[in-house]
Amino acid sequence: xxxxxxxxxxxxxxxxxxxxxxxxxxxxxxxxxxxxxxxxxxxxxxxxxxxxxxxxxxxxxxxxxxxxxxxxxxxxxxxxxxxxxxxxxxxxxxxxxxxxxxxxxxxxxxxxxxxxxxxxxxxxxxxxxxxxxxxxxxxxxxxxxxxxxxxxxxxxxxxxxxxxxxxxxxxxxxxxxxxxxxxxxxxxxxxxxxxxxxxxxxxxxxxxxxxxxxxxxxxxxxxxxxxxxxxxxxxxxxxxxxxxxxxxxxxxxxxxxxxxxxxxxxxxxxxxxxxxxxxxxxxxxxxxxxxxxxxxxxxxxxxxxxxxxxxxxxxxxxxxxxxxxxxxxxxxxxxxxxx
Amino acid sequence: xxxxxxxxxxxxxxxxxxxxxxxxxxxxxxxxxxxxxxxxxxxxxxxxxxxxxxxxxxxxxxxxxxxxxxxxxxxxxxxxxxxxxxxxxxxxxxxxxxxxxxxxxxxxxxxxxxxxxxxxxxxxxxxxxxxxxxxxxxxxxxxxxxxxxxxxxxxxxxxxxxxxxxxxxxxxxxxxxxxxxxxxxxxxxxxxxxxxxxxxxxxxxxxxxxxxxxxxxxxxxxxxxxxxxxxxxxxxxxxxxxxxxxxxxxxxxxxxxxxxxxxxxxxxxxxxxxxxxxxxxxxxxxxxxxxxxxxxxxxxxxxxxxxxxxxxxxxxxxxxxxxxxxxxxxxxxxxxxxx
DNA sequence: TTGTACGCGTTATCAA
DNA sequence: TTGATAACGCGTACAA
Numbered sequence: 001x002x003x004x005x006x007x008x009x010x011x012x013x014x015x016x017x018x019x020x021x022x023x024x025x026x027x028x029x030x031x032x033x034x035x036x037x038x039x040x041x042x043x044x045x046x047x048x049x050x051x052x053x054x055x056x057x058x059x060x061x062x063x064x065x066x067x068x069x070x071x072x073x074x075x076x077x078x079x080x081x082x083x084x085x086x087x088x089x090x091x092x093x094x095x096x097x098x099x100x101x102x103x104x105x106x107x108x109x110x111x112x113x114x115x116x117x118x119x120x121x122x123x124x125x126x127x128x129x130x131x132x133x134x135x136x137x138x139x140x141x142x143x144x145x146x147x148x149x150x151x152x153x154x155x156x157x158x159x160x161x162x163x164x165x166x167x168x169x170x171x172x173x174x175x176x177x178x179x180x181x182x183x184x185x186x187x188x189x190x191x192x193x194x195x196x197x198x199x200x201x202x203x204x205x206x207x208x209x210x211x212x213x214x215x216x217x218x219x220x221x222x223x224x225x226x227x228x229x230x231x232x233x234x235x236x237x238x239x240x241x242x243x244x245x246x247x248x249x250x251x252x253x254x255x256x257x258x259x260x261x262x263x264x265x266x267x268x269x270x271x272x273x274x275x276x277x278x279x280x281x282x283x284x285x286x287x288x289x290x291x292x293x294x295x296x297x298x299x300x301x302x303x304x305x306x307x308x309x310x311x312x313x314x315x316x317x318x319x320x321x322x323x324x325x326x327x328x329x330x331x332x333x334x335x336x337x338x339x
Numbered sequence: 340x341x342x343x344x345x346x347x348x349x350x351x352x353x354x355x356x357x358x359x360x361x362x363x364x365x366x367x368x369x370x371x372x373x374x375x376x377x378x379x380x381x382x383x384x385x386x387x388x389x390x391x392x393x394x395x396x397x398x399x400x401x402x403x404x405x406x407x408x409x410x411x412x413x414x415x416x417x418x419x420x421x422x423x424x425x426x427x428x429x430x431x432x433x434x435x436x437x438x439x440x441x442x443x444x445x446x447x448x449x450x451x452x453x454x455x456x457x458x459x460x461x462x463x464x465x466x467x468x469x470x471x472x473x474x475x476x477x478x479x480x481x482x483x484x485x486x487x488x489x490x491x492x493x494x495x496x497x498x499x500x501x502x503x504x505x506x507x508x509x510x511x512x513x514x515x516x517x518x519x520x521x522x523x524x525x526x527x528x529x530x531x532x533x534x535x536x537x538x539x540x541x542x543x544x545x546x547x548x549x550x551x552x553x554x555x556x557x558x559x560x561x562x563x564x565x566x567x568x569x570x571x572x573x574x575x576x577x578x579x580x581x582x583x584x585x586x587x588x589x590x591x592x593x594x595x596x597x598x599x600x601x602x603x604x605x606x607x608x609x610x611x612x613x614x615x616x617x618x619x620x621x622x623x624x625x626x627x628x629x630x631x632x633x634x635x636x637x638x639x640x641x642x643x644x645x646x647x648x649x650x651x652x653x654x655x656x657x658x659x660x661x662x663x664x665x666x667x668x669x670x671x672x673x674x675x676x677x678x
Numbered sequence: 679t680t681g682t683a684c685g686c687g688t689t690a691t692c693a694a
Numbered sequence: 695t696t697g698a699t700a701a702c703g704c705g706t707a708c709a710a
Contacts, residue, residue, distance in 0.1 A: 003482065004399075004457075006687055017697045022689065030695055047481060052455045053396045054687035057702050060343075062392065064435070064456070072424065075622075078417040085411065085438045089445075094452060096403070097436040099424045106428075113433060116391040117403070118343075142386060143342065283414075287626035345703055356681050361705065369679055393703035397686050 005048045014042055025050060056118060063093050065310065066114030066122040070102045070151065074254065075283040076299050077125070080149065083303020084123065091311055093120070102127045108135060121145035121310045126153060128223055131192045145313040149306035152194040157321055159313070161306035164325040165195050168295045169202025169249070172277050172330055175293075176247045177210050179337065181275060184212070185245035187222035187232045187255050199251055199279065218245050222255045229258025237266050247275040247336070253282035253294055260288070260335075271337030281331055291333035301326045344387045353381055364389060395457060402432050404649065405453030405461040409441045409490065413593065414622040415638050416464070419488065422642020423462065430650055432459070441466045447474060460484035460649045465492060467563055470531045484652040488645035491533040496660055498652070500645035503664040504534050507634045508541025508588070511616050511669055514632075515586045516549050518676065520614060523551070524584035526561035526571045526594050538590055538618065557584050561594045568597025576605050586614040586675070592621035592633055599627070599674075610676030620670055630672035640665045 007025070011018040016035070023031050024039040025048075056062040065088055069077050081097065088095055096114060100107035107127050114122055122144065128151075136156035139146060152160035176184055186203045189196030200219070207214045217239060222232035229250060236245060250256035256278030263274055270276055270290045278285065281296035305326055312318040346364065350357040355374065362370050363378040364387075395401040404427055408416050420436065427434055435453060439446035446466050453461055461483065467490075475495035478485060491499035515523055525542045528535030539558070546553050556578060561571035568589060575584060589595035595617030602613055609615055609629045617624065620635035644665055651657040 004687090007689095008687075018687085019689080019698080020696060022687095023696090026689085032695060035695080047477070049451070049454045049481075051396075051457060051687050053392050053401065053457050054702085055689080057390075057392045057396055057686095057704095058688055058690085060702080072417050072421040073414075074417075075412075075414075078411050078413075081436070082411040082438065085436070089438070094456065095436050097420070097424070097434050099421070099428070112388070115388045117433065118390060118392050138386070142388075284622060284626055287623055343703095347703075357703090358682080358705080359680060361703095362680090365705085371679060374679085390703050393686090394705080395686095396688090396702090397704055397706085399686075 004051065005043075005046045006051070007048075010039065010042050010046060010048060013046070014038060060118075062118050062120055064096055064117065064119045065093050065307075066096045066098065066111070066117070066119040068098050068100055068107060068110050068114070068122065068124045070100050070107075070125055070127045072099055076150075076280055076297065079299035080125075080303035080306075083300040083305075084307040085303075086300075087304050087307035087311065093311070100127045102129065104129045104132065108132075111139065115142070115144060119144075121147070121314045123147050123149055123306055123310055125149050126151040126193060128190050128193065145310055147306050147310040147313070148194075149302055150195065153192070154194050154197075159309055159320075159322045159324065160194060161302055161309055161324045162194060162326070163295075163297050163302065163328045165198035166202040166205075167325075168328040168330070169199040169279070170206045171202075172279070172293070172295055173203045173206035173249055174210075175330065175332070176249065176275065176277065176336060177206060177212065181247040182212055183218075183244075183246045185218035185220065185236055185248045187220055187229055187248060187250040187259060189222070189224055189251040189255075196251065203249055215243075217243070222251060222258070224252050224255060226254045226258035226261070229255030230262045231258070233259035233262035237262060237268075245274070248277070250276065250278045253278040253280045253285050253292065256292055256294070257282075257284070257288075260290075260292075270335050275337045276335050285331070286333060288335070290335050293333045293336035294331050296329045296331050298326055298328070343390065344382075344385045345390070346387075349378065349381050349385060349387060352385065353377060399457075401457050401459055403435055403456065403458045404432050404646075405435045405437065405450070405456070405458040407437050407439055407446060407449050407453075407461065407463045409439050409446075409464055409466045411438055415489075415619055415636065418638035419464075419642035419645075422639040422644075423646040424642075425639075426643050426646035426650065432650070439466045441468065443468045443471065447471075450478065454481070454483060458483075460486070460653045462486050462488055462645055462649055464488050465490040465532060467529050467532065484649055486645050486649040486652070487533075488641055489534065492531070493533050493536075498648055498659075498661045498663065499533060500641055500648055500663045501533060501665070502634075502636050502641065502667045504537035505541040505544070506664075507667040507669070508538040508618070509545045510541075511618070511632070511634055512542045512545035512588055513549075514669065514671070515588065515614065515616065515675060516545060516551065520586040521551055522557075522583070522585045524557035524559065524575050524587045526568055526587060526589040526598060527558055528561070528563055528590040528594075535590065542588055554582075556582070561590060561597070563591050563594060565593045565597035565600070568594030569601045570597070572598035572601035576601060576607075584613070587616070589615065589617045592617040592619045592624050592631065595631055595633070596621075596623070596627075599629075599631075609674050614676045615674050624670070625672060627674070629674050632672045632675035633670050635668045635670050637665055637667070 098110035220232040222228040278294040285292040437449035559571040617633040624631040
């Protein structure tokens with residue numbers, strides 16, 4: 001077992017008080033130079049490591065931030081985490097990383113654990129199935145600083161850092177429209193989630209402004225993963241040929257990948273038979289046989305901004321509940337049929 | 340600020356002792372049913388959250404594991420982290436994730452912070468420039484459970500969980516040899532790192548066993564990133580044409596990607612002019628214009644195994660220092676000229 | 679069944 | 695400059 005050296009032990013070994021040792025370790029002024037040296041040497045030789053648990057217990061401050069993500073593997077979240085970590089590192093905070101695995105209950109449990117570990121704040125990107133608003137209202141009343149990122153619960157009363165989902169969705173839909181597509185479908189995400197709702201809104205707004213029909217059967221829920229995209233696309237492909245859309249805007253790239261697989265399986269060609277665009281600019285998007293037109297999300301920036309927002313709340317520099325949008329960029333490739 | 344409710348506050352509100360409340364919260368037997376109910380209700384209404392800091396201080400156990408990775412973004416580490424997280428989650432441990440950004444000093448600092456936060460164990464994947472063995476010896480003498488994964492310091496006396504680097508390197512080199520290549524170069528990694536050394540060993544062994552020449556100028560240090568791969572490959576391409584290798588085994592896929600870029604820039608064709616193979620099966624490998632032959636590393640498995648190993652040490656079920664190798668799988672694609 | 683005393687490692691406060 | 699004491703929130707050990 002790892003036996004840890006304490007201030008008291010150093011003090012005893014030196015025949016002085018623990019308080020003096022503490023003062024030395026924390027670089028306080030009022031310590032005799034000789035004593036200081038003696039203590040530092042002893043601390044080193046005994047292999048002293050300060051106990052932040054005890055420190056935190058006293059100061060009610062842990063310099064730890066909790067992060068809750070719904071998935072870890074794909075390209076977006078690791079990049080966000082890197083952004084968070086960078087900011088945290090600069091400010092001497094550490095990250096407790098938890099993973100909800102798209103499970104709302106696991107997400108709740110993770111948040112409770114983080115609270116128990118007395119993190120100074122929490123950053124949450126919701127699972128696809130998160131819907132219990134009352135839980136977040138309770139969390140809010142606890143006073144713990146919380147910031148959502150990417151996948152937010154809008155009504156929860158916490159700040160949200162994401163991208164300009166609605167504007168970008170509208171823009172990429174408009175791009176399809178500008179190039180002659182009229183029959184456009186949307187693979188949508190859960191409507192409890194900010195991104196699901198906002199991207200759908202952007203799609204609808206673009207269609208409406210151009211007086212295009214938004215057929216009910218052309219808005220299909222796919223969720224955010226490949227499998228859902230595949231299944232949703234299959235539904236569209238099962239429509240009678242004259243009712244079939246000529247273009248598809250998928251809620252995100254993984255859903256688009258699934259849809260592409262479905263289209264390929266049916267022997268149809270992208271973009272000739274069906275055009276498709278995604279959202280997120282997954283690392284694989286530009287490497288596909290038919291590179292995917294999509295919206296680039298500056299994930300690292302989202303992470304940084306979210307961490308900065310949380311830290312400003314923790315430091316009491318910021319009271320307001322904000323909706324912060326990092327700007328995206330369209331990536332026109334060939335899957336939309338327009339180079 | 341978030342004012343946290345304590346056992347004592349609940350006790351006072353109920354006119355009983357904190358100890359009784361503690362017993363209820365921890366589901367101890369000897370509590371009157373009525374008291375239990377009363378306490379649970381009060382705890383809920385007051386929004387009680389147990390303070391694990393205090394608990395850990397007493398029990399000398401934090402149920403927290405420190406993880407140190409050299410990079411976060413690419414496909415390998417997120418997948419490893421997911422594996423670690425999964426095991427940790429099952430056993431009710433949380434992860435403090437730290438990032439050395441390939442900086443040996445930052446790595447040391449991260450480990451020290453983790454010790455201060457009294458993690459129950461640490462999992463480390465070294466930076467490319469880690470070389471201070473004495474630091475790890477000190478760490479070892481502290482008795483804190485430590486496991487290396489993927490990038491290990493062999494002499495440090497800690498267990499190491501990785502893949503069968505040497506065997507796999509030998510096998511993929513042999514694959515090139517079997518298909519007629521004789522002039523084969525290797526883009527190597529830092530020799531302070533297990534993977535750098537082992538993959539080079541595998542390469543050399545395959546070449547030697549086939550009595551093939553290992554020219555000094557054909558073993559070039561590239562490091563583990565794209566940029567280094569590009570530069571190293573450029574050196575090879577600058578050799579007089581008759582001294583130029585016909586095939587290249589890159590230490591990992593990112594280095595291979597850089598090398599491929601260099602080859603392309605010189606107007607040469609893969610695999611016709613130069614064949615290339617990598618290591619790691621990056622998510623992009625199979626999507627390249629000429630899909631990359633490489634070695635698939637089961638990253639998730641490595642993470643799981645490493646976490647299991649660490650937990651077994653923490654639980655005192657395992658004393659021995661082991662070298663655990665998860666088996667890889669060759670992915671033959673077209674960059675090696677053999678389908 | 680319930681309560682009291684004490685200690686975990688640290689620091690703020692006040693006294694010497 | 696240094697030291698004694700109390701407190702942070704909790705649980706163990708013991709007593710009532």
